[in-house]
Amino acid sequence: MAEWWLYGPRDLLLFAPRTYYRLFELYNLELWPLQLLALALGTTVLVLWRRGGARAGRAIAAILLLCWLWVAWGFHWQRYASINLAAGYFALAFVAQALLLLWLGVLRGRLAPAPATRLQQRAGLILVLFALLGFPLLGPLLGRSWTQAEVFGMAPDPTALATLGVLLLAGGRPAWGLWPLPVAWCLVSGTTLWAMEAPDFALAPLAALLAVGLAAGGAARRSR
Amino acid sequence: MGPPLQITRRRLLGALAALALLGPRLAPAREDGPATRPIPSSGERLPLVGLGSWITFNVGDDRAARDACAEVMANFFRAGGQLIDSSPMYGSAQEVIGYGLAKLGHPARLFSADKVWIADGAAGRRQMETSRQRWGIPRFDLLQVHNLLAWPAHLPTLFAMKAAGQLRYVGITTSHGHRHDEMARIMASQPLDFVQLTYNLVDREVEQRLLPLARERGIAVIVNRPFQRGALLSKLGRQPLPAWAGEIDCTSWAQFALKFVISHPDVTCAISATSRVDHVLENLGTATGALPDQAMRSRMAALAARL
Ligand SMILES: NC(=O)c1ccc[n+]([C@@H]2O[C@H](COP(=O)([O-])OP(=O)(O)OC[C@H]3O[C@@H](n4cnc5c(N)ncnc54)[C@H](OP(=O)(O)O)[C@@H]3O)[C@@H](O)[C@H]2O)c1
Numbered sequence: 001m002a003e004w005w006l007y008g009p010r011d012l013l014l015f016a017p018r019t020y021y022r023l024f025e026l027y028n029l030e031l032w033p034l035q036l037l038a039l040a041l042g043t044t045v046l047v048l049w050r051r052g053g054a055r056a057g058r059a060i061a062a063i064l065l066l067c068w069l070w071v072a073w074g075f076h077w078q079r080y081a082s083i084n085l086a087a088g089y090f091a092l093a094f095v096a097q098a099l100l101l102l103w104l105g106v107l108r109g110r111l112a113p114a115p116a117t118r119l120q121q122r123a124g125l126i127l128v129l130f131a132l133l134g135f136p137l138l139g140p141l142l143g144r145s146w147t148q149a150e151v152f153g154m155a156p157d158p159t160a161l162a163t164l165g166v167l168l169l170a171g172g173r174p175a176w177g178l179w180p181l182p183v184a185w186c187l188v189s190g191t192t193l194w195a196m197e198a199p200d201f202a203l204a205p206l207a208a209l210l211a212v213g214l215a216a217g218g219a220a221r222r223s224r
Numbered sequence: 225m226g227p228p229l230q231i232t233r234r235r236l237l238g239a240l241a242a243l244a245l246l247g248p249r250l251a252p253a254r255e256d257g258p259a260t261r262p263i264p265s266s267g268e269r270l271p272l273v274g275l276g277s278w279i280t281f282n283v284g285d286d287r288a289a290r291d292a293c294a295e296v297m298a299n300f301f302r303a304g305g306q307l308i309d310s311s312p313m314y315g316s317a318q319e320v321i322g323y324g325l326a327k328l329g330h331p332a333r334l335f336s337a338d339k340v341w342i343a344d345g346a347a348g349r350r351q352m353e354t355s356r357q358r359w360g361i362p363r364f365d366l367l368q369v370h371n372l373l374a375w376p377a378h379l380p381t382l383f384a385m386k387a388a389g390q391l392r393y394v395g396i397t398t399s400h401g402h403r404h405d406e407m408a409r410i411m412a413s414q415p416l417d418f419v420q421l422t423y424n425l426v427d428r429e430v431e432q433r434l435l436p437l438a439r440e441r442g443i444a445v446i447v448n449r450p451f452q453r454g455a456l457l458s459k460l461g462r463q464p465l466p467a468w469a470g471e472i473d474c475t476s477w478a479q480f481a482l483k484f485v486i487s488h489p490d491v492t493c494a495i496s497a498t499s500r501v502d503h504v505l506e507n508l509g510t511a512t513g514a515l516p517d518q519a520m521r522s523r524m525a526a527l528a529a530r531l
Contacts, residue, residue: 016282019289085315
């Protein structure tokens, strides 16, 4: 299309909601019980955070890196691309985030759990827990099948949200380089869900913006 | 409601008036099949209702969903349908159509309509060849420049393909009422066989200029978004279908909306997209019963305008 701006997101939506959620269903059925491993990895992130220390931060970054790489390949490239012409670019963005996690998180140790504001810590914890346990429940709560659950480490939205939670938990000196892609993803996904008229469209964008706000607020307080 | 006899008479008169309005251009394809109109540049006749594939056929690698699409196609052909429209912009829709055609043993009645949609003119041929392979057919009946994208580069290629027998018809498309000025200029200056544009009960701008121009230039017209991708049907559906819709054999708002489009004498074929067998049959069915005459068309439009 020559002029994309003539069309709104609803005009550009390429697939039916049914098709979008079927994608997760087939993905889940094909790879079961990989979901359990993904959840175990997510739980490990929390355990490492409780333990604290530089090594724990690097390990957390390594786990997230693996998840972003897997979502790029297993979801965007192998599956989403079959119905969305833009999914190849999404895959690239997820690989880029994995590389950023390698650089800033694993090599430079910027994800080490560090003291943060109370609010930031609570929000970070809630976000990670929600990504791990709440997000997969959303679909069934809204009347979709269990088999269509979006699981951390496999589906992009809970992976991005958990990453934002970890970033909040990493304390008052945010690694800003790790923020833009997860936040951008939450906005892209929210727009897609809005175009599909999904009732939960605002959830990921709002959570992402809230996380940004808290991180910025925490950083401002530190610098004062 | 009046006595049955009167209704029958009125219906008959309506049908006669419709025939008079449409003249010799309208004819049933075969006993109880959908009515057809000729492509002006060749005289070949096309059923008034075709099948779109935007969204509905973009089901990816999902085998069950592909089979469901093939079932829609099977019913479409069985009911006398011919024209299927797609585009490289529609995700996996071309592959899904190819899957359906192969499954159905490549029905001879298919009229294949696809598009070229790429900014780089030099890449057009490669894209069209990829599309052809996805459909799994020897050649396209119609190729259209999608949304006028890079048309000065693509049209010469399409005309050359037509001259070489690699293609039967050439067209251009637009939708949502965009870029009608440019479309009119191309229609006036290029030897097109087809244009595709948006026309429905509420988007009626094309009645003023593009449809008369198509008639004058002998260009066939494919209508997209007859239901505004379903939004129009949701709006209409908030109230009951008026009793007088029965006079033109309408039992649903979808038929009401589609009859309005295909009863315009300058429309060759309206393409609606559906993922459902009952809907594809309902849509094709609109081309078998009575069609509204001019007075009835005005009444239909007036009703839609009040919503
Ligand atoms: N620029 C371009 O070249 C361009 C732009 C737009 C469209 N197009 C072409 O035109 C085709 C048609 O346009 P469109 O797909 O945008 O919209 P449309 O045909 O106006 O509407 C399609 C929607 O209507 C529903 N529907 C179909 N038949 C129905 C019935 N009998 N009763 C109730 N609902 C019914 C379908 O849902 P169900 O699946 O539930 O039946 C579907 O959601 C496209 O598929 C595409 O091939 C071309």
